[in-house]
Amino acid sequence: MAAIDTEKKISSCPPHYPTACCELFHASTASYVTAALQLFLLVLLGLTYYILEQKGFLVNPEAFRPVVASMGTLYGIGAIVAVIGVATERRSLVNAHVTIVTSLMVFTDLIAVSVILIMAIGNRVEFTNSIPSHFCNEQKFYAVFGPFWMYMGAFCLHITVAINMCCMQPxxxxINFIEVSVTFFRFHEPRNKTELL
Incomplete structure (x- = not known):
């Protein structure tokens, strides 16, 4: 916390005020706000999944639950680790969260691209035509979203990734602020105790 307190008092350096979502806050405060937003997003997505499962939109919820639970747990633990990393000024903990979220974003975007490919190939191939019925109730999704319900699902997945990309900037x-602060303190620390006198 020493580096953060010192930097907030003496600097208004633009690189330490992230531009993605939190321009008004210092990088440390923006990281706390971002972690809170990510935990809110996690709760929102969890509730959405729960409603879809309860309303019968998912044909085989037993197949979805372990995947959703593990991704949600990783995401939540990562946000908590990031908060601890910001509070203790540990770059490695924040880097761990960035790595976890980036991996989850790649996985989510792969699912979105797969859904689009399945929709694009459609009924030309028997296998791709039968895939959606193994996971979801097509009639219910069609009734709510219309004929392009698969594109809507892929779009929602991609928007989730885009939100998380904005969360990575703070x-x-x-991380950049910590690197600069460490370099600054190393350069300006006294060479020996006689310089303190």
Missing amino acids: YNSF
């Missing part, structure tokens, strides 16, 4: 700004 963390990256904080």
